Amino acid sequence: MSEAQPVLRLEGIVKTFPGVRALDGVDFSVFPGEVHALMGENGAGKSTLMKVLAGMYQPNEGRIIIDRKPVVMRNPIEAKQNGIILIHQELSLAEQMTVAENVFLGELPRRRWGFVDWKVLEERVGSILAKLNCDFGPRTNVGSLSIAKKQMVEIARALTHQAKVVVFDEPTASLTDAEKVVLFDIINDLKSDGVSIVYISHRMEEIFTISDRITVLRDGSYRGTLVAVDTTEDEVTQLMIGRSLDYSRNIEQGEIGDITLEVDGLSCGRLYSDVSFSVRAGEVVGFYGLVGAGRTEIAETLFGLREPTSGTIRLDGEAVSIGSPADAIANGISLVPESRKEQGLVLGMNCRDNITLPQVDDMTAGPFVSNGAEIAIYDMYRDRLDIKAPSWRSEVGNLSGGNQQKIVIGKWLAMKPRVLIVDEPTRGIDVGSKAEIHSLIRELAHSGYAVIVISSEMPEILRVSDRVIAMYQGRIMREFTADEVNEDNLVQAISGIGNGKAA
Template identity: 70%
Template structure:
């Protein structure tokens, strides 16, 4: 590896936007056959760097080398022609077209008179799909594939060009654990063909599993490159934020109050069945399981978005029916939803208006909204949650992911709910904000809130929960207390081994 030349080398890249130095002399190189992680908090400059590499932004200074040659990426097409391929977090596929058509879109093989050569098209496609070892064929409609398989289509598309460097941007954000394994195999295969791979992710376990080196950016500045084998999560986190993320087990114990929420034998069609649990005041109950285990659907039922087909919901010991979100809110249930941008926020609205939205009818001054009361609410949670925004008038869409999430949390805290449900509290959020949100969830429990946390990240569940409900395929497999849970028995529980087998 020492005498090999990097496939791609960025030297002293500088990019400024009005008022911001987004990249300040960043250098970075990828060797052939290397998986190189690019890490940094949101806003550290990763996306800007990738946009420079992809020809979307032109750098104000610095040089891009491919092999020995300095190159200029004038536009996305040119970057692609030079062998730079992106696998984006958000997929860009035509759902109504077949896998083959998507892969060769724009360069379909033709016969005379411009007729598409369908036979050649599906043969070529199937050859690539075979290499990727996937379970669908060239003629499948893309819209019928799972997100993970759609990602495979994107990767297949990358393989049709003579790729020199492939960039994966948060590729596992919406994958289940088993799908991740397939993805990592594909990455290993790519590696074997001497392609250079840039891997962008917030997830430490993945970084340490599959990458060779790690480059860290902070505030647009190059913090250094380290060998993955010589580093630890703590040391990398330290580079990213200048301090470490505490993911030790939850050890705090405070007195628990009454049962705030109890669920008895709740079922909802094929989503989940016979689910029972309780949440006490002062307690964080974590819900852990694979995607599709039914956790989000339970939250949606409690929030009045789904009708249960059987079972009871009890609030403070009283059986209730919850018919709509308005109903749930009135009864003191709040939901911080999974999809922050799609469900949690009106991105075009300002910070204050987003925060007061659920109680806008209560803030009255005569016929009008009481603006003073609104400002009070915003000021209080702006301070308490340390939301970094230039002011209440800022559009929420302009904030970083972590600050957006704090707006959503503030919005529901201001309702003083009995039960706070938080679905994926730190998805797509940088490490610094992550640890703040974890701390906040613990504090809320200490203040006497009953908190349900749904998460797909085991360290997170272990860190914040007093008890953990392990779910598999719509059923509760086992409920752990923070003393008797281990990573092993938790994994066993969520992969479908019955509680008898485990016990």
């Protein structure tokens, strides 16, 4: 690879925003048919660098060279014309339109007199969806798709162009394990065709599975490039955050109190059935299973977003009826949802207002909200959770993923719950912030909260949980203590082959 010429070179890229030097002289190159991973903490400059490459931002200094020729890309259209395709981390789909219309948005095939050639459009998109093993068709309305399937539509867009470089920005954040396999097969096919891949992800196992080289950014600066087969996770982590992390499983357990939450025979149609478990004060109970196992649906039922068809929910031994989120909050149950940007935050709102949003009615004096009370609550949870933001006035959408997640957690802790449910606590968060969130979950349990953690990442579940509940197709298969659980018996349980029957 060293003898070949890079298909793409970024040299000395500088990008500044008011008061921020987001990129400070970054160099980056990609060879033909190479998967080059780009890593760094949230805010390190990865997405900014790729937006410069895709023509969304103009660099203050530096140059872009494609096939040995300097180019200037003033917008995404010019980037596409130069063979640069960016698959965004944030979905950019028109939900009222069909899959076919989204895939060729702005480039719909035309017949005479400018009419859209729907037959050609649907045939082209149908063949792409078949290659991606999608179970939906060109005429499907995008708004009806799950987040994972919307991500596949984004990926389908990239396959419509004769690309030289395809940038995948956190492509698997919402994909199932089966969809990840399909994605990696697509990447390998592109690689075999000589297409270069830039792969941005916080998931180390993916990086070492798919990439040839790894470049690390920190604080907007280039920190080094490593050959994937010649390096280790610890070496990459040290480049990213300047220190090693302790990946050992949690074995420290605080004082476990009485049962706070008890669920008995809970069912919700075909989503899950006959679910029974308990959570004690000071305990973290982890829920693990494949996508569709029913984990999130149970959390949504406990928070009043779904109505159960049978079963009983008890808090401190007393049966409660939860028909809405307001009922859940009144009973001391809070839910940190799996998608913080779509379900947990108002991105254009400032930090203070996001944290105090659920209780704003309690802080009004006549028609006015008490500004001092809101700031006091924000200051309390900023200090307690170590939220890093320039001020309470900062828009949440401008914070890193880790700090956004802390804002969501702070919002619900401010409601003083007895039970805190955290769904996918570190999705899209870098390794440094992930370790902070894990420590925070353990600290909350030690403070007396009854905590439920739902995660698709096995190392996370093993690290933070005192007990692990394994689910398969809407049923609890096994329940493990921290001493009993390991990767083998957990995988068996969530595959439905543990002990052959539901717990």
